Amino acid sequence: MELRDFECFVAVAEELHFRRAAARLAMCQPPLSQRIKALEERLGTKLLERTSRYVALTPAGEAFLGRARAVLEMAGAAGEEARRVGLGLAGKLTVGFVNPAMDAFLAVALGQFRAQAAEVELSLRELTTREQAEALAGGRIDLGFCRYAGQEMAGASVMEVSREPYILALPAGHALAGRRRVPLAALDGQPLIVPPRTGLPALSQALGAAFAAAGAKPVAVQEAASKFTMLGLVAAGVGLALVPASVRVWQRAGVVCRDLEAGLPPVILAAALPLCREHAAAARLVELARQAAGSRPGPPAEAIREADACGPPATG
Amino acid sequence: MELRDFECFVAVAEELHFRRAAARLAMCQPPLSQRIKALEERLGTKLLERTSRYVALTPAGEAFLGRARAVLEMAGAAGEEARRVGLGLAGKLTVGFVNPAMDAFLAVALGQFRAQAAEVELSLRELTTREQAEALAGGRIDLGFCRYAGQEMAGASVMEVSREPYILALPAGHALAGRRRVPLAALDGQPLIVPPRTGLPALSQALGAAFAAAGAKPVAVQEAASKFTMLGLVAAGVGLALVPASVRVWQRAGVVCRDLEAGLPPVILAAALPLCREHAAAARLVELARQAAGSRPGPPAEAIREADACGPPATG
DNA sequence: TAAAAATACTCCATAGGTATTTTAT
DNA sequence: ATAAAATACCTATGGAGTATTTTTA
Numbered sequence: 112m113e114l115r116d117f118e119c120f121v122a123v124a125e126e127l128h129f130r131r132a133a134a135r136l137a138m139c140q141p142p143l144s145q146r147i148k149a150l151e152e153r154l155g156t157k158l159l160e161r162t163s164r165y166v167a168l169t170p171a172g173e174a175f176l177g178r179a180r181a182v183l184e185m186a187g188a189a190g191e192e193a194r195r196v197g198l199g200l201a202g203k204l205t206v207g208f209v210n211p212a213m214d215a216f217l218a219v220a221l222g223q224f225r226a227q228a229a230e231v232e233l234s235l236r237e238l239t240t241r242e243q244a245e246a247l248a249g250g251r252i253d254l255g256f257c258r259y260a261g262q263e264m265a266g267a268s269v270m271e272v273s274r275e276p277y278i279l280a281l282p283a284g285h286a287l288a289g290r291r292r293v294p295l296a297a298l299d300g301q302p303l304i305v306p307p308r309t310g311l312p313a314l315s316q317a318l319g320a321a322f323a324a325a326g327a328k329p330v331a332v333q334e335a336a337s338k339f340t341m342l343g344l345v346a347a348g349v350g351l352a353l354v355p356a357s358v359r360v361w362q363r364a365g366v367v368c369r370d371l372e373a374g375l376p377p378v379i380l381a382a383a384l385p386l387c388r389e390h391a392a393a394a395r396l397v398e399l400a401r402q403a404a405g406s407r408p409g410p411p412a413e414a415i416r417e418a419d420a421c422g423p424p425a426t427g
Numbered sequence: 428m429e430l431r432d433f434e435c436f437v438a439v440a441e442e443l444h445f446r447r448a449a450a451r452l453a454m455c456q457p458p459l460s461q462r463i464k465a466l467e468e469r470l471g472t473k474l475l476e477r478t479s480r481y482v483a484l485t486p487a488g489e490a491f492l493g494r495a496r497a498v499l500e501m502a503g504a505a506g507e508e509a510r511r512v513g514l515g516l517a518g519k520l521t522v523g524f525v526n527p528a529m530d531a532f533l534a535v536a537l538g539q540f541r542a543q544a545a546e547v548e549l550s551l552r553e554l555t556t557r558e559q560a561e562a563l564a565g566g567r568i569d570l571g572f573c574r575y576a577g578q579e580m581a582g583a584s585v586m587e588v589s590r591e592p593y594i595l596a597l598p599a600g601h602a603l604a605g606r607r608r609v610p611l612a613a614l615d616g617q618p619l620i621v622p623p624r625t626g627l628p629a630l631s632q633a634l635g636a637a638f639a640a641a642g643a644k645p646v647a648v649q650e651a652a653s654k655f656t657m658l659g660l661v662a663a664g665v666g667l668a669l670v671p672a673s674v675r676v677w678q679r680a681g682v683v684c685r686d687l688e689a690g691l692p693p694v695i696l697a698a699a700l701p702l703c704r705e706h707a708a709a710a711r712l713v714e715l716a717r718q719a720a721g722s723r724p725g726p727p728a729e730a731i732r733e734a735d736a737c738g739p740p741a742t743g
Numbered sequence: 744t745a746a747a748a749a750t751a752c753t754c755c756a757t758a759g760g761t762a763t764t765t766t767a768t
Numbered sequence: 769a770t771a772a773a774a775t776a777c778c779t780a781t782g783g784a785g786t787a788t789t790t791t792t793a
Contacts, residue, residue: 113430165703170512175509193487
């Protein structure tokens with residue numbers, strides 16, 4: 112039994128006329144008669160009652176007609192669905208991301224993605240870079256937006272998406288808040304809230320080297336994993352914090368942000384895609400992420416008001 | 428796109444190995460590879476990621492797999508359903524019947540039918556013989572159990588199913604209730620409850636002729652269409668009634684039934700099937716009806732107690 | 744190097760076309 | 769007598785088999 116049999120039967124059942132049905136199927140009447148006959152023999156039951164003047168459905172034919180239509184529709188839908196998934200317009204997409212990615216580009220990219228491919232069922236998981244590597248290997252996520260410090264990721268290809276500077280978050284009344292740009296040397300002896308060393312050893316090392324080069328030695332007074340925790344601690348006067356520039360989309364009472372003069376390595380975020388497993392929707396989202404990151408290296412100047420707790424925009 | 432494509436794809440997707448999948452499909456590996464390749468080209472998207480060491484589903488393939496399985500299952504179910512309908516084991520069956528048919532054989536036949544073909548959706552309509560002829564012509568019923576008096580039915584074939592004598596229903600205290608068998612002549616001058624003349628003219632005529640032959644002239648005191656109405660009127664002392672013997676499955680307080688001596692034509696019930704439209708379930712039910720009517724010409728003797736209001740059984 | 748998929752080719756089964764017959768109104 | 773389906777027969781496409789090459793781990 113083939114789909115063509117279903118098509119032939121449905122055509123005859125709808126036309127109730129072999130000749131017209133054959134025309135609709137772009138074939139001749141005799142082979143159509145043969146096909147119907149063969150189909151009936153395979154099923155072991157007559158589907159059509161026919162004389163030279165009259166074609167009618169038998170009860171079996173009536174039952175078969177409904178199901179045959181459904182089969183044809185489902186078969187077409189199956190192909191269409193596969194095609195759409197292949198184009199990244201349908202299906203499931205599970206994305207892992209580190210927290211800074213959301214503010215840097217992911218919120219914008221996801222908004223555009225949903226507009227382009229509303230049928231894709233998106234699943235988002237905030238994961239560390241390390242967790243993303245494992246999740247990618249285990250097939251639990253299709254795409255990861257992770258921190259990047261030149262490292263490879265086994266079984267995945269990693270490509271840079273965004274690059275933004277660190278900025279300094281400090282209590283509103285702090286002496287350094289008066290400056291528009293803060294040199295690294297000015298942080299000598301300052302209490303600093305730092306990310307956990309175990310979490311990002313390469314990053315901690317790079318930051319340490321940069322401070323050493325600038326001849327500054329801040330004091331690590333507290334570890335905090337999330338930038339929101341860091342800003343909370345800054346507001347409480349616990350110390351200062353280095354945060355990605357994209358944090359400026361948030362305002363936190365009692366906290367101001369200032370640009371740093373050159374010296375620190377930038378925050379690099381990358382997309383990690385599993386090797387040998389092309390996922391069109393993932394590729395689509397990566398492309399949107401790159402565009403979002405490129406067109407908006409930081410938050411637009413107008414979005415940051417001078418009166419805000421986070422301080423003046425990077426452009427002054 | 429053919430069902431074979433779905434089968435091939437599902438096999439490869441489940442085995443994740445072309446050679447094994449080909450074996451399962453009872454074919455060779457090269458044509459299987461070609462089919463999958465052609466399928467992918469038709470769909471415009473890769474369904475399988477494959478190297479010489481590794482076969483895996485793409486997201487499109489994963490989406491397609493579920494649908495493909497459903498299509499195959501539905502296609503099989505469509506054929507199976509048609510086969511079952513063809514055998515009269517599934518589908519819909521709408522049956523018209525005259526009231527006496529239910530007691531004579533239809534209750535028993537329907538019980539057996541449901542046991543044999545539980546999946547058939549039965550629809551029952553109590554209709555007069557004349558209404559059944561119209562309903563058959565209009566395709567509103569697939570089968571009719573009607574009264575039969577030698578008449579033809581346009582567009583339908585009519586075959587006798589059961590034949591039972593009339594019996595006499597009379598008030599419990601009536602003088603004739605003392606006899607085991609009542610001769611027709613004894614009904615001379617008796618008040619008789621009769622069926623409507625317009626409903627069954629041939630029957631009324633035949634009964635009239637039978638009474639005339641026996642030299643009896645009962646008085647038609649009341650018309651009543653249903654045998655239940657007749658028995659109610661008998662109980663009320665309005666008169667006597669001629670009813671099919673199968674009415675003995677019912678007991679009515681104040682009413683007794685007695686056999687009649689020969690002379691009246693029997694009650695003949697028949698099955699009417701539309702011509703040129705074979706309906707296996709209908710044929711099955713007719714066969715069961717004939718068996719039920721044949722094996723049980725009247726109600727079994729044990730079912731009728733001597734003490735019952737309806738009187739002694741026919742076998743006395 | 745070995746195992747597996749892809750490629751190249753050959754063949755035949757069968758879907759479909761053409762001509763004709765049968766059938767029912 | 770006519771229109772429509774069935775039958776008979778033929779052709780050619782393409783699905784499947786066989787042999788071989790390519791690829792990757």
